[in-house]
Amino acid sequence: MSIFISPMMAVIGTGGKKESKNAVPVPESELKRRNDQLEKELKESKEREEQMRRQLQSAWERLRVAEEAEERLCSQLGELEAEAVYQARDYHDRIVSLMDQLSRAQSLLHIASSNSLL
Template sequence: MARKAAAAAMDGKSSELARAVAEAEAREERLRRELEAALARVAVAEEAEERLCVQLGELEAEAMTQAMEYQQHVRALSERLALMDGLLRSSGLHSAVVQSGLH
């Protein structure tokens, strides 16, 4: 009788351990799936970051080109203004323009 009780206790313990192992395996599988999903999201985020960096580089290059063109345009206008001012001064019209308030 004692042997049957001991065997029953062992069977119960064995069942309990089997259940705990099954739960641990299920938990491990769930965590593995969650990790794989997180890694996939990281990969997507890295790709998006790379695309954004490329776009940012293109925008910076375009902004630099526009700034250089703007500076060149301002220099050209300044030179033209200086030339026109020189022409007005040499023709004697400069004082007439200043007196009329157009300058």
């Protein structure tokens, strides 16, 4: 019974491992092709990594801009709320003043109508 190992199935050892007696040598052209393939995959992996790094940097920048915008909006909202409180107090004071004027005018009318009846 003979064992056949295709070049694709051959394992390339590294370090101090000894080759087995039954190991089939892998042709140099196959090793070169595999090396080229691995180099290509490494290059593609590095390109993907760099692209992801750029996307992450872009996302961080958008996040920073959004946080700054949120801070500005919160500040503006606080200013608007303070202005609304001042206006509400002014309107309330004006209403109280107008109610006092109306009350005095009604009193004067009541006195005037009482005096005209006499």
